Amino acid sequence: MSHSFGLRALRLVPRRFVKRSPLPVADDSQVYLLNQRSKPIYPFEEALRALRRYAVRPMDETVEISLQLNMRINKKTKRGAFQGMVLLPHPLKKKKKIIVFAEDDLAMEAKEAGASIVGGKDLIAQIQSKQIKFFDLCLSSESMYDQVKPLQQHLRAKMPHPRRGTVTDDLAEKVLQLRREQEYKVDKEGNLNVAIGKLSFPDDVILENSRCLLQAVDQHKKIKGSFFLSAVLTSTYGPGYYIALSDLIN
Template identity: 35%
Template sequence: MAKLTKRQKAAASAIDRDKLYGLEEALELVKTHATSKFDETVEISMNLGVDPRHADQMVRGVIQLPNGTGKNVRVAVFARDAKAEEAKEAGADIVGAEDLMESIQAGNMDFDRCVATPDMMAIVGRLGKVLGPRGLMPNPKLGTVTPNVGDAVKAAKGGQVEFRTEKTGIIHAGVGKASFSADALKENTKAFIDAVVKAKPSGAKGQYVRRIAVSSTMGPGVKLEISELI
């Protein structure tokens, strides 16, 4: 386990690990202790009462954060001809077809989101073992397999966040930057929590949302009072 710095120890000691904080107070604590030289990401972790090994308990979705993520999202698009040009005009960072597939197979994965037109899925399907584990496989349910590639690229770059449960039933995502105002972070965090709640699967039994915590990239976690949020 990595040794904590003096700054991290001081931040951790200022937070009661047994206390459940209101959202506003928690975000203020996160902002106060995000003192690194870079603009830290504000992250949320939600522990859900699901077992994602069962298909009817998988939680997955997409949310357009009202105030964006503050992150420069690199988008790769599988498209040809007019659709390729549409993607480029919308700001896609990488556009291609077979050449893009070969580049990814060679280990070039310099992008955060992947979009494809429906006719390109025969090519994209060959990359399932590469893109799937990284959560980058285009999916029509998430709007990343679509003929409207321009809109998909703009959404990805404008603050759209995908979420899915990890093996342990935890969902983890960034909801903004420490430099955001407290109100902007609050709006983004509530929007994200609402999206996860709405995505409750049919197979979920008992308490769905068990724990929620927020933190900055280098800061300690702050537990939230769930009853005030759901």
């Protein structure tokens, strides 16, 4: 009994009375934090060559550029998220699902231009009943716009609007334009990710697409200082490489 009591007593000893050996002190000259080291910045072509070396899968991987923008307007105010469209000189052949609200001749023109789904009241009913959920872009003829307005809660950000140029009677030209354009979105933190090519594209083609994107985004600049803070080039299954902004800004 005395033996068991002794073990119990040892467990009840407060920690402040337990002697511990001091921890070894490391040499300050050998200690550093990785996140405080500056990240290497590569020339654009060198980053592309590295991504191609990583491409071991039997597929043509997509090349993406990630930008970090300065969202400050002044010392106290930051701008909100924004989005836009850019017509890349060498677009990716990605099929976009475009629906168009139109009737009669305008409907026929939109269909011939490559719109995925074209319709009038029947299409409105399909959207309301959620028979059609997944699509990329939405257009409307001017005569159909008043009938389309109640679809705001269904279409949300894809809702056609005259100020966006998505309510028009020149539907054929607009469909052709949207099929070539690339959409970009910037969140409130200033992050932007856009596909700008394929690894099979020549270097100068991907570079030209990148420069065109930065020119389009630069139109939203509201500060006097630097708008583009950093740029990272990556691919579908590859790592990310910080690239020199001087290669992208003419």
